[in-house]
Amino acid sequence: MALAFEFDHKVVVEQGIKGREIECAVLGNDHPQASTCGEIVLNSEFYAYDTKYIDDQGAQVVVPAAIAPELNDKIRAIAVQAYQTLGCSGMARVDVFLTADNEVVINEINTLPGFTNISMYPKLWQASGLDYTSLITRLIELALERHAADRALKTSMN
16 A cells, blocks of 8 residues: 555555456447457456557457356346446446356446457457447447437526
8 A cells, every 4th residue: 555655645445356357348328238248368467558459468358258148148237237327328348357156246337448450349249240330330320319319408498
């Protein structure tokens, strides 16, 4: 802690969780859908910048994740619930940890997930039957839908 406070006035302390990193893509506004799950398999201790972008052997993206169908469905349901609870729209990627006893712990919700050729989000939808072009088309439709809903709101009392 003392070392952390040498770098900033505030620090965040979290419980360390040992488990697999599973990711799920969510797409939609009022009725979001979740993709199949994928997994980040590390060949190092942490999933840091170098592991993700520089070291070709640092990590593998496995889509779909090698988990039981029931567990895949459970994570998908948790992802949609988290997405709706936070009022997300359009898209997000929900990252969870899966412990040795199959407990699902939400790690983060990324509302601007990557869209590169190595990014998990489009790979998850591809594995779920939605190709890249269709994914982009759907995102545009969702944005237009959200824009129309926002424009229908009153902006004054007149």
